[in-house]
Structure formats: structure tokens, C-alpha cells
Amino acid sequence: MRERLSFYIKRDSVLHRLNPLTKLTLTMALILIAFLSPWYWTPHFILLAAVLPLSFAGRVFPEFIKTALRLILPAATFLFLMQAIFQPVGETVIFKFYFLDVTRESLMFAFRNATRIFVMVSSFTLFLLTTHPSELMSDLSRRGLPGQFAYVIISTLQILPQIQAKAQTIIAAQRSRGLDTESTFFKRAGAIVPLVGPLVFGSFIEVEERAIAIEARGFTSKNLKTSLQEIADPSFERTVRWVLILLIIISALLNLWPS
Amino acid sequence: MAFVNLKNVTYKYPLTDKPALQNINLQIKEGEFVAIVGPNGAGKSTLCYTLAGFAPHFFKGELSGTVEVAGKISNQSTLDEWVLNVGLAFQNPFNQISGAKYTVFEEIAFGLENIGIPRDEMKKRVEDAMTLTGITDLADRSPYSLSGGQQQRVALTSILVMRPKLLVLDEPTSQMDPIGTREVFGTIRKMAEEGMTVVLVEHKVEWIAEFADRVIAMHNGQVLLEGNPSEVLTSNVLIKNGFGLSRYTSAAREAKKLGIWKKEKLPVTLDEAVEGFKK
Incomplete structure (x- = not known):
């Protein structure tokens, strides 16, 4: 992956x-x-x-x-x-x-x-x-791009593959319990429901926890942000x-x- | 005056009838290492969120009573000010990775960037924190390529690097092996000795007995018992309320019924059990 x-x-x-x-x-x-x-x-x-x-x-x-x-x-x-x-x-x-x-x-x-x-x-x-995407974003946020905007772009780039991987895990888990994902069209269409449910609701919970985690690390702090990377x-x-x-x-x- | 002072704290999540915390009174001294135990749904995590300011600032809901940490009142401050004093790390390490950073080093620096620490100091603090938790060799790895235990260490380091006065940890070692757990508990103990106040939720009670100064047992959103770890963790009150005991306590209880365990006091740790069975 x-x-x-x-x-x-x-x-x-x-x-x-x-x-x-x-x-x-x-x-x-x-x-x-x-x-x-x-x-x-x-x-x-x-x-x-x-x-x-x-x-x-x-x-x-x-x-x-x-x-x-x-x-x-x-x-x-x-x-x-x-x-x-x-x-x-x-x-x-x-x-x-x-x-x-x-x-x-x-x-x-x-x-x-x-x-x-x-x-x-x-x-x-x-x-x-x-x-490098994070270099671009830190340079742009240094020039006044809102931090939230930069965060959304970068984290999407990283989190999408993680969600993909999780979808694979859910599919494997449901198939091991006998869910049919390979036969006729209608059966496969019906199989989407037990796959999407856990993925979507799981993602909601994840988003909440991630919001807590970044908030605990001062994400909404009113201080002026600094950057680890020095961009010449x-x-x-x-x-x-x-x-x-x-x-x-x-x-x-x-x-x-x-x- | 207590560093952490909770007076008659009751908290209700939105859209619920039953309060998750009921009339909690709690005082914690500066530099004290307090552990919280209790069955699922006892309100341990809610207490963590309350101390860290997320209840009510993030979850909304109703908080009554006063939550005071380092001389500030939760209801009278904002979350972004509150997190400068109180650090929170919780169980699921995967969701604590910001997703905005490509290496562990950058990930740990994320919080310092947010609160505007200058670059040179930032680098030094990140290096120090990584040395403290023993993850310097992970610096250039992607946070997503790590194991659960390693991610938990990264999550803990990311909070430690912010140097909070009060560190709130909700099962920070749940995905670690015993050696890793021991190292992390050692680190937390050291932080407490250096003056950081620590509140820790943990199911592995033998670790608590070894490292914590005080234990608070919670049940149904209330404080059931509090005191010295070796007394609280062997108390009959806990057994009646369905708390998990350490395996050494359980073994000695059985032994006592058979008359093999002679002492009045039950053990919590391996050392105490060995000592007791020798006699």
C-alpha cells in the first residue's frame, strides 16, 4: 500500500x-x-x-x-x-x-x-x-494562508490512503463472515451497505478524536505559528x-x- | 492550595439524561502521580476530558461545580489557553497522529509550531523529548509506518514536548508490550518527580501499585475510594463493585482461603506476592 x-x-x-x-x-x-x-x-x-x-x-x-x-x-x-x-x-x-x-x-x-x-x-x-506538499503548505501558511486550510490539504493527502486501507480491512472482515462480494451485480450492490456503514461511522469517530488530539496540541492557539522547516x-x-x-x-x- | 482542585463537579454530555460525572471532589498536589481505575463506563475518560478542558469546551454539555488547574478556572477560560497548561494523550494512537506531518520529528514539533515556539528552541525541545521517551531512532520514519506501541510513544512524546503542568493520560500504554510499558511508566514517574502533575487512567493495576502515589477508584461517575495504591487496590469494596484486581491480589485471595497466605494485607505487585508467600 x-x-x-x-x-x-x-x-x-x-x-x-x-x-x-x-x-x-x-x-x-x-x-x-x-x-x-x-x-x-x-x-x-x-x-x-x-x-x-x-x-x-x-x-x-x-x-x-x-x-x-x-x-x-x-x-x-x-x-x-x-x-x-x-x-x-x-x-x-x-x-x-x-x-x-x-x-x-x-x-x-x-x-x-x-x-x-x-x-x-x-x-x-x-x-x-x-x-514536497508540506513544504509548499508551510511556505504558503507563512505567507498568510490560513492554517486550517493548509491542514485540510495535507491531512487529506495522508489520510485518504489510510481510509483506503481501512476499507480493505473491513471488506476482508465482512467476507470472512460470509459476505458475498464477488457474485451477481445485485448481491454485490447489497454488499456495499455492511461495508460503508462501519467505514463512514468509524470515520466520524476518528475525526472527532483527531480534532481533540490536534486541539490538545494547540491547533487553535491564537499565537503566531512558527515552522520547523526553514524554507529559503x-x-x-x-x-x-x-x-x-x-x-x-x-x-x-x-x-x-x-x- | 491544591494544584488541581475539583469542587462538586457534575458533568452531563449533550443529549444525555444521566450525568457522566457526579459530584466529584478531588484535590491533587503539584508533582503528584495519581492513577484512576474503574470498570468501563465509570467516567474515567470523562474525568480526563474534564481535566483537559474538552468537557465542556469541546463536547459542550453541562458542567457544574468548579474545575481549577494551576489557579485557573475551566469555565472561565478558553480551550486554547487551557491546553497550554494541561496536556492530554489518549488510548487510540492512530487518531492522535495529526496527519499533517510526514516524519515523526515533524509530528512531534507540530504542537510547538502551533503555539509559536522559535525554531531553534523547537528543535532542541523535540530532541530532548524524543530522548526522554526513547524514540530518537524513529525521527525520520513516517508516523503511519509505525506499530501501535511506537505510535503511542509518539503520541505521548508529542504532548510531553509541550511541557504541560498537568499531564492527563488515558491508557497511554494499551498497545505496548510489558518492557515498553515499564519504560513509559518510568518516564512518567520521572516527569512527576521533576514537578509535572500526572493523572493516568490505567487497567494494569500492578503498574499503578509500583509507580503511582495515589489511586482513585471510580464507579458510576463517582469517586468510590481513594488513597494509597496498596490499600485501595486490595480493598473489598472494589471486589464487590466488579473492579479488576491484579493477578497477584487474586492469587493471594485464593491462597488466603486455603490458609496459605498468612498476612492480613494482600499484595498488588509481584514483589509483594513473592515476599508474602516466602513467609
Whole structure:
């Protein structure tokens, strides 16, 4: 069983050492520029000249390419086909398929959109692969994100696999008492009740106890929280973030510019 | 003046008719190690929650009488202030893991982060607390990968690190082996000798006899008996009310019927039993 839901891979690299907020800004900049820039080849350029080299810089290329392809290939392919076939633009018909025309323009349009999606998913994958969730959350809470919000995100990532494991235990326990979980559809549907009951009510009790436990450890204290992890944020990273934000704004303005 | 002072405390959970605690009067000195025994449903855990401020601040319900710890009155303070003085660890270790941290070291630091302890002091306190409970070798493990007994140690350490004045423990060793239990009881004893006041709920009565200063026997939400462990834990009143005795007490009781046990006083611990049977 996996101990937690997280893509993070522990390695030492330039990308791993960057401040989480810088990485988040970079990710958002890559995505937004890919979507906003009016220049046709921007998303392709970003993918090849930014996202791929960054995955090498982060020393996670094999995992990156595997995860990104698995996540995006089905959706991007589907999107590409749908848009190539049904987008009613352009005159240069490349081939006809019954009543559907695939034009050069619709192919170009579909290709760009599929690449945009690719940039979006792959930059997020890269971000998650190189950023430890608790590091991200402590950095964001230091910058004013409410502690409760950070707690909900992080604890969900950790507790979901535990709930999964408990569901397995309950299934095994009920099956050992003769519950049928493998025959006809209706029998299996009926078998859900004795599985869900203990899981849901058990979780309620757990939530109450966990609330007591974290409350006993000062969770709602009005004191200003401190953090065990020291997260570096050198001043040049702050500059980098502003430059990235500026680039996003420029892309947006270019996009809005009446051409 | 007593460090912990409960006067006519009655507490009722919401939506219930019968009070879980009835007219409890209890005084505990600073640095005293008090154990609570009693059958299921006697109100032991409720007493723990009351001392730790969760009844009524967390569970709501009705609390009457006064609960006073370290000069503060429970009804007149808020829970986040109260937990700075009173630490609580309870039975199920799994639910005491915050879920917000990926290593044991971070998990133990969680409480200190919440109350805003500076980083250097935090590290030192976490290291000290882990040394005290003997879990330094677990520092980099995920809290979820640990055994029940190890998780209980982590839960206890996570509270000890906050340095409460009053430590309330509800069966903190239920998943530990005898060696682990002995070590943990030793640690708690040491904390009490250093001035921390300890209230502990425990079913393993022979441990209480060995380590606690005083025993409180609870029954139906009331204090049935209190006093010296060796007297309370062998009392006939407990037997009549369905309390569990230590196996040494039970053995000596049987032996007494057969005339083998000559002494008037029954033993609670192994040492006392060996001593008594020798004569």
C-alpha cells in the first residue's frame, strides 16, 4: 500500500531547492503564457524549451515523462481528434470523412490546443514531482494562508490512503463472515451497505478524536505559528517571481490587443 | 492550595439524561502521580476530558461545580489557553497522529509550531523529548509506518514536548508490550518527580501499585475510594463493585482461603506476592 498520495520524489536539484512559491509562480506563468500568448508556436516552444529542460534540471525526467504521458495522452488525443474533426474553420480541406471536413486550419487549431493542455498538465506534474506538499503548505501558511486550510490539504493527502486501507480491512472482515462480494451485480450492490456503514461511522469517530488530539496540541492557539522547516527565499527569487508575473501580464495584454 | 482542585463537579454530555460525572471532589498536589481505575463506563475518560478542558469546551454539555488547574478556572477560560497548561494523550494512537506531518520529528514539533515556539528552541525541545521517551531512532520514519506501541510513544512524546503542568493520560500504554510499558511508566514517574502533575487512567493495576502515589477508584461517575495504591487496590469494596484486581491480589485471595497466605494485607505487585508467600 502507498503510504501517502503524493508525486513528490526526493532528490537534490536546482528545482528542488527553489522556494515553493517561486515554483508555483513559474508553473502558473508557463501555463498562462501558453494559453494567453497570441503567437501560434508559444505552447510548443514552452513545452520544448522550458518544461522539458526543467525536468532535466529537476533530475526527474524519467518519472516526469512517464507520469505526464499517462495523465495527458488519452485526454489530449481525444481533444485533438474532436477539434480537428468538428472545428468548422478554414478552407484548405486536407481530407474528407463522409460529411466531415478536416481542414489545415482545424488541424492547426487542434494541435495548439492539445499542446496547451500538455503544457498545463506537464508543468503541474513537474511542480508536484519536485515540491514536497508540506513544504509548499508551510511556505504558503507563512505567507498568510490560513492554517486550517493548509491542514485540510495535507491531512487529506495522508489520510485518504489510510481510509483506503481501512476499507480493505473491513471488506476482508465482512467476507470472512460470509459476505458475498464477488457474485451477481445485485448481491454485490447489497454488499456495499455492511461495508460503508462501519467505514463512514468509524470515520466520524476518528475525526472527532483527531480534532481533540490536534486541539490538545494547540491547533487553535491564537499565537503566531512558527515552522520547523526553514524554507529559503533568497531575494533573487523574489525578482524572478515579479519578472514571471510581468511576463504573464504582457501575454495577457498582447492577447487583448486589437489586432 | 491544591494544584488541581475539583469542587462538586457534575458533568452531563449533550443529549444525555444521566450525568457522566457526579459530584466529584478531588484535590491533587503539584508533582503528584495519581492513577484512576474503574470498570468501563465509570467516567474515567470523562474525568480526563474534564481535566483537559474538552468537557465542556469541546463536547459542550453541562458542567457544574468548579474545575481549577494551576489557579485557573475551566469555565472561565478558553480551550486554547487551557491546553497550554494541561496536556492530554489518549488510548487510540492512530487518531492522535495529526496527519499533517510526514516524519515523526515533524509530528512531534507540530504542537510547538502551533503555539509559536522559535525554531531553534523547537528543535532542541523535540530532541530532548524524543530522548526522554526513547524514540530518537524513529525521527525520520513516517508516523503511519509505525506499530501501535511506537505510535503511542509518539503520541505521548508529542504532548510531553509541550511541557504541560498537568499531564492527563488515558491508557497511554494499551498497545505496548510489558518492557515498553515499564519504560513509559518510568518516564512518567520521572516527569512527576521533576514537578509535572500526572493523572493516568490505567487497567494494569500492578503498574499503578509500583509507580503511582495515589489511586482513585471510580464507579458510576463517582469517586468510590481513594488513597494509597496498596490499600485501595486490595480493598473489598472494589471486589464487590466488579473492579479488576491484579493477578497477584487474586492469587493471594485464593491462597488466603486455603490458609496459605498468612498476612492480613494482600499484595498488588509481584514483589509483594513473592515476599508474602516466602513467609
